[in-house]
Amino acid sequence: MPETDIGERHMFRKEWLAGALVLGIVAVVAAIWLAPPAREPAPELDLTMLSGDQRALSEFRNGPVMVVFWATSCTTCVAEMPEIVELHETLAPAGLTILGVAMSYDPVDRVQALVEQRQLPYPIVIDHDGEIARSFNEVRVTPTTVLIDADGGVVWQRIGLLDFHRVEQEVRRLLPSEQSA
Incomplete structure (x- = not known):
């Protein structure tokens, strides 16, 4: 050869x-x-609702969950509440759950007064000892918003005022009715 x-x-x-x-x-x-990106799982937490009821975060996972950390002294938080209410009214029937989480330093009576004044229709959680904020990557700044998909994965976590048009589009992609269409 x-x-x-x-x-x-x-x-x-x-x-x-x-x-x-x-x-x-x-x-x-x-x-x-x-x-699809691997998503960090949302923490398993027991929540104390403003009403005093105890609920697990996982109980709200019939669709996407938007967790909004806020404080009564946060002007940006209060300013975005009407848009959060509008998002709730628009997408809650399709499966979105919005949970407002009052920071641990907020007295419950002030939280209750603001919820009544602003007529917030979505569930409010009281983070008595800061455990919820710690569990979501040490939330210290308000507003901080976390979007969780129906499988319990954290889609994103953002600090500051949201672009609600963009948030609505992102949430719609996660809704069960949008995925089957």
């Missing part, structure tokens, strides 16, 4: 292996890029 044949076969094998390696890398990158 001439030496050139061995050299050509060796070269062909090297080119084939290089091509296969490139295809393998492309396949892995595509799988990672196209796969």
